[in-house]
Amino acid sequence: MSQRPLHIIGKARRRVDGRAKVSGETRFADDLILPRMLFCRLLRSPLPHARIVSIDVSRAQALPGVHLVLTGADLPTTFGILPVSQDEHALCLDKVRFVGDPVAAVIAQTELLAEEALALINVKYEPLTTIASPEEALAQSEPRIHDYGDSGNIHKSVAMSFGSVEQGFAEADHIFDDTFSYAGNTHLPLETHAAVAALDPDGKLTIWSSTQTPHYVHRSIAKVLALPPSRVRVIATPQGGGFGGKTDPFNHEIVICKAALVTGRPVKICLSREEVFYCHRGRHPVLMRLRCGVKQDGTLTALHLQTLLDGGAYGSYGVASTFYTGALQTVTYHLPSYRFEGCRVFTNKPPCGPKRGHGTVQPRFGQEVQLDKIAVALGLDPAELRLRIVEKPGALTANFLKIRTIGLAECIRSVVRRSGWADKHRKLPYGRGVGIACSSYLSGAGMPIYYNDMAHSGVQLKLDRSGLVTAFCGAAEVGQGSDDVLCASVAEVLGVEIADVKVVTGDTDLSPVDLGSYSSRVTLMMGNAAIQAAERARELVAGPVAAKLGVPVEQLVFSHGRVFPAAAPETGMSFREAVIIAEAVHGTLGTTGSYKPPKPAALFKGGGVGPSPTYSYTAAVIEVEVDPDTGWLHIEKIWIAHDIGRALNPTLTRGQVEGSVYMGLGEALMEEQAFRRLPPKLSGALVHRTPSILEYKSLTSLEMPDIDTELIEDPDPSGPFGGKEVGQGPLLPIMPALANAIFDAVGVRIDEVPITPEKILKGLANLQAGKPARVGPKGFPTVPYPEPLQVPTPWQGGDGRAVNDAVRSKDKRAKNV
Amino acid sequence: MLRLPNFTLLQPQTLSEALALLAVDPHNTAILAGGTDLLPNMKRRQQTPRRLISLRHVSELHKLAVSDAEIRIGGAVRLRAIEDAPIIAEEALALRQAVSQIATVHIRGTATLGGNLCLDTRCDYYNQSEPWRQAIGYCKKKDGDICWVATSSPRCLAVSSTDAAPALMALDAKVQLRSVRGDRELSLSDLYHNDGIHYLTKRPDELLTQVRIPRRPGLRSAYWKLRRRGAFDFPLLGVAVAVQLDEEGLVRDARLALGAVSSQPILVEEAGKRLIGQELTNDQIDEVADAAYSLAKPMDHADMSLSYRKGMVRSLVRSALREVRGDDIAADRQRLMRMLG
Numbered sequence A: 001m002s003q004r005p006l007h008i009i010g011k012a013r014r015r016v017d018g019r020a021k022v023s024g025e026t027r028f029a030d031d032l033i034l035p036r037m038l039f040c041r042l043l044r045s046p047l048p049h050a051r052i053v054s055i056d057v058s059r060a061q062a063l064p065g066v067h068l069v070l071t072g073a074d075l076p077t078t079f080g081i082l083p084v085s086q087d088e089h090a091l092c093l094d095k096v097r098f099v100g101d102p103v104a105a106v107i108a109q110t111e112l113l114a115e116e117a118l119a120l121i122n123v124k125y126e127p128l129t130t131i132a133s134p135e136e137a138l139a140q141s142e143p144r145i146h147d148y149g150d151s152g153n154i155h156k157s158v159a160m161s162f163g164s165v166e167q168g169f170a171e172a173d174h175i176f177d178d179t180f181s182y183a184g185n186t187h188l189p190l191e192t193h194a195a196v197a198a199l200d201p202d203g204k205l206t207i208w209s210s211t212q213t214p215h216y217v218h219r220s221i222a223k224v225l226a227l228p229p230s231r232v233r234v235i236a237t238p239q240g241g242g243f244g245g246k247t248d249p250f251n252h253e254i255v256i257c258k259a260a261l262v263t264g265r266p267v268k269i270c271l272s273r274e275e276v277f278y279c280h281r282g283r284h285p286v287l288m289r290l291r292c293g294v295k296q297d298g299t300l301t302a303l304h305l306q307t308l309l310d311g312g313a314y315g316s317y318g319v320a321s322t323f324y325t326g327a328l329q330t331v332t333y334h335l336p337s338y339r340f341e342g343c344r345v346f347t348n349k350p351p352c353g354p355k356r357g358h359g360t361v362q363p364r365f366g367q368e369v370q371l372d373k374i375a376v377a378l379g380l381d382p383a384e385l386r387l388r389i390v391e392k393p394g395a396l397t398a399n400f401l402k403i404r405t406i407g408l409a410e411c412i413r414s415v416v417r418r419s420g421w422a423d424k425h426r427k428l429p430y431g432r433g434v435g436i437a438c439s440s441y442l443s444g445a446g447m448p449i450y451y452n453d454m455a456h457s458g459v460q461l462k463l464d465r466s467g468l469v470t471a472f473c474g475a476a477e478v479g480q481g482s483d484d485v486l487c488a489s490v491a492e493v494l495g496v497e498i499a500d501v502k503v504v505t506g507d508t509d510l511s512p513v514d515l516g517s518y519s520s521r522v523t524l525m526m527g528n529a530a531i532q533a534a535e536r537a538r539e540l541v542a543g544p545v546a547a548k549l550g551v552p553v554e555q556l557v558f559s560h561g562r563v564f565p566a567a568a569p570e571t572g573m574s575f576r577e578a579v580i581i582a583e584a585v586h587g588t589l590g591t592t593g594s595y596k597p598p599k600p601a602a603l604f605k606g607g608g609v610g611p612s613p614t615y616s617y618t619a620a621v622i623e624v625e626v627d628p629d630t631g632w633l634h635i636e637k638i639w640i641a642h643d644i645g646r647a648l649n650p651t652l653t654r655g656q657v658e659g660s661v662y663m664g665l666g667e668a669l670m671e672e673q674a675f676r677r678l679p680p681k682l683s684g685a686l687v688h689r690t691p692s693i694l695e696y697k698s699l700t701s702l703e704m705p706d707i708d709t710e711l712i713e714d715p716d717p718s719g720p721f722g723g724k725e726v727g728q729g730p731l732l733p734i735m736p737a738l739a740n741a742i743f744d745a746v747g748v749r750i751d752e753v754p755i756t757p758e759k760i761l762k763g764l765a766n767l768q769a770g771k772p773a774r775v776g777p778k779g780f781p782t783v784p785y786p787e788p789l790q791v792p793t794p795w796q797g798g799d800g801r802a803v804n805d806a807v808r809s810k811d812k813r814a815k816n817v
Numbered sequence B: 001m002l003r004l005p006n007f008t009l010l011q012p013q014t015l016s017e018a019l020a021l022l023a024v025d026p027h028n029t030a031i032l033a034g035g036t037d038l039l040p041n042m043k044r045r046q047q048t049p050r051r052l053i054s055l056r057h058v059s060e061l062h063k064l065a066v067s068d069a070e071i072r073i074g075g076a077v078r079l080r081a082i083e084d085a086p087i088i089a090e091e092a093l094a095l096r097q098a099v100s101q102i103a104t105v106h107i108r109g110t111a112t113l114g115g116n117l118c119l120d121t122r123c124d125y126y127n128q129s130e131p132w133r134q135a136i137g138y139c140k141k142k143d144g145d146i147c148w149v150a151t152s153s154p155r156c157l158a159v160s161s162t163d164a165a166p167a168l169m170a171l172d173a174k175v176q177l178r179s180v181r182g183d184r185e186l187s188l189s190d191l192y193h194n195d196g197i198h199y200l201t202k203r204p205d206e207l208l209t210q211v212r213i214p215r216r217p218g219l220r221s222a223y224w225k226l227r228r229r230g231a232f233d234f235p236l237l238g239v240a241v242a243v244q245l246d247e248e249g250l251v252r253d254a255r256l257a258l259g260a261v262s263s264q265p266i267l268v269e270e271a272g273k274r275l276i277g278q279e280l281t282n283d284q285i286d287e288v289a290d291a292a293y294s295l296a297k298p299m300d301h302a303d304m305s306l307s308y309r310k311g312m313v314r315s316l317v318r319s320a321l322r323e324v325r326g327d328d329i330a331a332d333r334q335r336l337m338r339m340l341g
């Protein structure tokens, strides 16, 4: 086919589902109403850690209008997102592990009635010692929150060493040793989780759910309910945000499926805001220590990173999160040697999991603030220091991550230029300052969540004589714009208008599998699959058309709804006529496309976390004003540049950048998943401090400062049309850039997130008292990390394997994380 | 989703009908004005009245009127109407500044002044769902017998969170209470008790029908509010001042009130004593700020640390007094009101 300029991709457009969203016509899960529908409410544990002695549901069951009461015994099979952490029950079986853990479900005629019935359920508990913090989890191996994991209340402890950090430290002119802490926070999507389950007359089960991962929900439901997957249909409804909070299979989804099976009637559940705080799976609180060796000129020689994650009560993605805290340190700046030790513990709090930037956000904060300290100590400009050490395109890093294109230097230059950095850094009057930070993120995880050799994303196309092209894909539209990417990719290749493509997505009955909306994988993977399917369709149509016109296939152009020979456009025909000709020749027209990421170079255990088809890069400068009397912060402006490869729809990509900045700023300034433990002598309570959208403080649009965004476009051959991810990476530099700007403004180091006025005042008071002007963790506890895997780096001739793997193979660790 | 419990909704058409309905079973009845405080509380079962009396159709309560001597605001006048009334901006600026920082613009379109003055006291251990409160074994204010904020406290320390009350206190306003038994008029300070549970002196069968603000020529007033976010948040501290200066710039009268630092809004008597007959110098302002500081008793049951909130009393009192003195601190106000941006 003849090449032509792109006509849809790269143009700023209204998203395909935009009109419905702004006019209120999008039907979210809670908008679904089916005839004879019942409502479900869950009874949740009031105790943080306890054995269930007995549950008496008889009074609840007897209440008129109550159709069903379920308890753990009705759903005894475990589930969980990772094959190595199948540690959840739809309803707690014998033990509750945090305040909010569901123990029973009532299905009744109305929500109010279901709620009243909950109060009639009598659960007897035998309280167990509460493990409230990582320190307690490390100190107390008994009672164990789970009877699996590495030991005691340690869920997962990992260690790996790439090259020799000892040698790296020996070669360094300076060694910087810093500890940082990052508070847990939650996703806070505006739409709370909701789902409806119903049984077809033919006995098939359907669930509509606000999930980011219909495929994994499908697997879990089939597993727990022991149904053939072919008889379960999961439909991901359009979502009012997920941000990683809807990527696990959830209790409530399984419970309503069971209830629909038992009652034969549709069952709905819509969680309250408080319950969403209990589903959580948000950002892990992480304590970290970074030891970094540097030469006088800023060259890095070694990094030793230790992390300690407060995992909460269940596994969730936690094993992956743990690896992620150490995975991406190597992809921004060249690191000749690197050691990572990470440990996740169980505590009696809602489970942590993946939130935008999954696991990489916390250590990125530490790394970028430490670089700022290094720059100050070496008398270097922090932007210049970063430019000196930026990793090279095509590099294979110490931990065997393959870099493709890297636009980080351009990003740094862009924000430096636009912000007027040279005239501001260390030059603004007291109280005002600028800070810079960078980041990188995956464009999709290189490995699936459960081990398999199949494609990660599939797209199927149907074309017919109407001229309509229908694209089917399992990808879940969670608000990020994946339907738009699918539509635009297909329309671009076939040269038709957006309106001539219909997408059918997130439906396990109708659409081929896509693994889900997580790890910034959809645009790249689904996009590549869509291009493949569309190119095959184009070929299918082109053959008969070329024959009919009597021109070689290579001369045909598909553009603006027409198919024509490049040399004689007027002799062509409409796309619809072309399809009619092709349908007459081939019969029914359909194609498929699929995508599977390249095999990772990392072959050591744990090397499955970190590889990606390509990485995005971001740099940001923040200008801040700090009032030294009140500690009050005023963000003047944020300049950000993001290496996106190519922006498929700049309207949406800029939206993702701004949305990331917004979320990052909320974390930087105020968000905290905080808990209250009452005086132990009087009460064993350990509760979420304020599980409400009013009192869990997060930014609103009114607090947003001015953001100046530049997209750096250097098409990456691995991405669809050259595109890379944008949904997560731009969040990461915000927290460290703010901390660095505050240092520039008032000389105080806040080595913690969130950065609050209280902490700034404390730092200033320290400064006045002649103490170190720093607020942050005092030290790092002794963590029983295992012997590290020794992996020689590529420049040491390493092949991606660990040399001491044999020792480790006794260890029953999973292959697939 | 959280659902409201069942209740009976009564919709009187006149004030006397409303008072009669209220007199029937006042302890199991609640006045429904805008409902922006009451209804969320009912969803969380903090309050479970069986009867609600709506003020929507009681037109006597919806009037904002001005006479030579005073501004009269009906108990059910919406906050938006107060915000938009030119007379309030001209003569009772503190009230306008307070009201325009209450909740959000959407809520202010529904919320009323009476509801704001009768607003339930707040506490992180109390503004929670029924299951959450069960998990902590409840507390004194509702269903329990201990105060988790101060376990030895004989009383509930929940915090008065109305923004309008301190402003009206500084403006020397009075409230009118009516019941079938008769009328009373109280100064605003007398409307409140320093008790998180019995925070109002209003009797259950009384309706707050009117607020009366005296008109004082040349009065300058201001309200400064501390909260985490500029968009919306309950006050962590409210500082209201009203000052009259004579021709020589000496203080003829001064009133300063603090909100959100105890179970009732507090009138800082010291301010008047110190300032009357004086010039508003920085030293005078600092002394008043110190006096206010020592009266403020924030507790660990709201957002931000209590030492920070207490420390901010000095800053905000200074800002408020400097503003009425005529200093140009619009930029400071803007910054505090909108934390970022």
Ligand SMILES: Cc1cc2nc3c(=O)[nH]c(=O)nc-3n(C[C@H](O)[C@H](O)[C@H](O)COP(=O)(O)OP(=O)(O)OC[C@H]3O[C@@H](n4cnc5c(N)ncnc54)[C@H](O)[C@@H]3O)c2cc1C
Pocket: A694, B030, B031, B032, B033, B034, B035, B036, B037, B038, B039, B040, B075, B076, B079, B101, B102, B103, B104, B107, B110, B111, B112, B113, B114, B115, B116, B117, B118, B119, B120, B161, B162, B163, B164, B206, B207, B208, B209, B232, B233, B234, B235
């Ligand atoms: C998100 C959010 C943010 C908020 N932020 C703030 C804030 O920043 N500052 C603030 O002050 N408030 C805030 N509020 C609380 C509330 O919205 C306001 O205080 C509002 O003014 C209450 O008025 P209302 O008419 O809605 O009261 P209602 O909810 O109708 O009533 C409140 C209470 O007063 C009683 N009552 C009402 N009218 C009368 C009357 N005439 N006579 C006797 N009793 C009466 C009711 O019975 C009830 O007990 C907020 C609320 C929400 C939901």
Ligand code: SF4
Pocket: B122, B123, B124, B125, B126, B139, B140, B141, B142, B146, B147, B148, B149, B150, B155, B156, B157, B158, B196, B301
């Ligand atoms: S101050 Fe004490 S008694 Fe009052 S609501 Fe709070 S915890 Fe309960």
